[in-house]
Amino acid sequence: MRYKNGLIAGLIGLMMFSTAATAATRYVSDELSINMRRGPGTGYRISELLNAGERLNTLSEANGWTQVRTSDGTTGYVLTRFLSEQPAARTRIASMQEQTEQFKKENEELKQQLEEVRSGSQELTETKSALQSENEDLKQRLQQLRETSADAVRISNENEKFREELLSMRSDNERLRHENAALQSRRDGMKIGALIMIGGIIVGLVLPLFRRKRKGSSWDSL
Template identity: 30%
Template sequence: MKYKLLLSVLALGVSASTFAAQRYITNDLFIYMHSGPGNNYRIVGTVNAGEAVNELEYDSDSQFAHIHIIDSGKDGWIEADKLSNTVSLDAQLKQNQTQLQQTQQQLKQLKAETQQTEQSKSETIDQLQQQLSTEKQQTTQLHQQLSTIMAENKKLSSQLSSIQENVQMQWLLRGGMVAGAGLILGLIIPYLPRRKKHKEERWM
């Protein structure tokens, strides 16, 4: 019985790792990874925006996903809504730029091929120029979206720094109040009236 149970557990583990789905982190600044499915679990690291990960399992109760970072090999739990089936805008922009360069190269090659008829060349060049114009518009849109996201990330970083400074200031103020109270007590105690001893007077 125990042997069959062990085989079942091993089979489930192999199945989970085999069917791990590749996902991408959304365009946030960074995301904390936890040791379990929830924000109450210990933070074990961070994962940056746009990184490719494997989704190992999903917890429907907490809506957290167990991920494995492909590049670093680390794993942890993050909120499932931070995962995307598509690559980040930054990666899309690079891919679009590569396609743009390839289209430009094809356009140059077609212009250099004088063996084709002028009509065929003209039609092909028009199609490529239209495709080139469309890809330029897509590249411009991706640039704008990426700039907006970078501005939002910068704002979030500034807010995080401000919060950390406020926390440090509160600790300093509390420490100063405790030290001040100790100093005042140290100055007052020597001047407090001492209790007189009446034992010797009774024997007299």
């Protein structure tokens, strides 16, 4: 019966203690390490020694004691006054130092990236200058090709003109050759005609002389 009454009293005490506290995160004060006990009182055995700055999850709070759970899942009770809503100073400092190192690392990476960007920008500038120079060279070549093309067209037109003139001259030469041949033929004919005429004149002059000579010979014979 006495055991039963003690059990009931214990349950009532636990019910009073376990007045639900809003679940929250607490940190062990950075001034010292604290004991975590199996129950809400100094009469309970110490189950674990919690380091300063250790992070805890609160489960309930009553009568100056807080039920907590450690990061490895162990539950127990600690004095509420040894808990803080903010991480321990050295924990915050360590976190800040870690963040600072991370920022330094990121800063170095950003500097390196900036140098790469600058180097890439310089390369792009040089490439742009080279492309501009090449573009100017291509423009000059294009202009030369246009001029050469214009000269080629002009020369082709001149050659065509000369070809037509040559054909015309050949035609004129052929016509003149035929005319010369015709004139040569006419001249030869005129020469022959003149010779015939001269021969006829000579015959006409000489023949009467022969006739007179014959008549004279006849009279002499009589």
